[in-house]
Amino acid sequence: MKKFEEKTIDSNPIFKGKVISLKVDDVTLPNGNQSKREIVNHPGAVAIIAITKDGKMVLVEQYRKPLERSIIEIPAGKLEPGEEPAVTARRELEEETGYGCNELNYLQTFATSPGFADEVIHLFVAKDLYKIEEKAELDEDEFVELLEVTVEEAEQMVANEQIYDAKTAFAVLWMKMNK
Incomplete structure (x- = not known):
């Protein structure tokens, strides 16, 4: 038991x-x-801590209807049925940022809201990024703006609540601890 x-x-x-x-x-x-x-x-999701060659975090800003506002987040997306999390991570990184990566490492899996939901996020770190020639298309209902920020800039975004979700706040803390 x-x-x-x-x-x-x-x-x-x-x-x-x-x-x-x-x-x-x-x-x-x-x-x-x-x-x-x-x-x-929920079928589960992935999130990616994407790190540029100069050590910046790749983030996206998008509107989140449940919050009625835009927030800045690490790239993320829902798992498709039968899809391996690493495959989803590569797809979402390409779709949301226009970047591919030569190095993708699994970091950990965590629950997002265990008091009422079974959703888990599989977190990956993407390094050795490169621009995709033919960028994958965003979902038709998805609108994002790309940002590349230093860890210090990301920390300020947490402090002023531009970064407002747990997965991205966790990513900022991980980046700070692993500089």
């Missing part, structure tokens, strides 16, 4: 969309009581 495990008694699907699905599970708690859990299912 897993420590503090909650056993599912019943699961009721509520919504199935293109990216996420939502369900409500009835669970038995470790103390024997029952409760409900609202759970968002």
